[in-house]
Amino acid sequence: MxxxxLExxxxxxxHNSFSLxxxxxxxxxxxxxxxxxxxxKELNTTLLDRTSKTITLTDSG
Known part of the structure; x- marks a missing residue:
């Protein structure tokens, strides 16, 4: 890691945005x-749910 x-x-x-x-x-x-x-990949889990319009934290995130 x-x-x-992490940053x-x-x-x-x-920011709820990759570009920002x-x-x-x-x-x-x-x-x-x-x-x-x-x-x-390192944590072997999904941290963010991504759609074309939104980004939300998963339970792991």
Whole structure:
């Protein structure tokens, strides 16, 4: 687990947006997505439910 993965996760939850999280972290949206994907893989669980319009925390998140 890396700090940037946790930072990305917290920012996405805070803003409810991958693109706003990327802006806050001065990075790209794909980088934020990959950080969260890798975090979920390391933890072997889904942290966020994503649809085209919404992002919600799972019970694990």
């Amino acid at each position: 890396e700090f940037n993965q 990305s996760f917290i920012s996405v939850v805070k 999280a990327a802006k806050e972290l001065y990075t790209t949206q794909p980088t934020v997505s990959n950080n969260i994907k890798n975090l979920e």
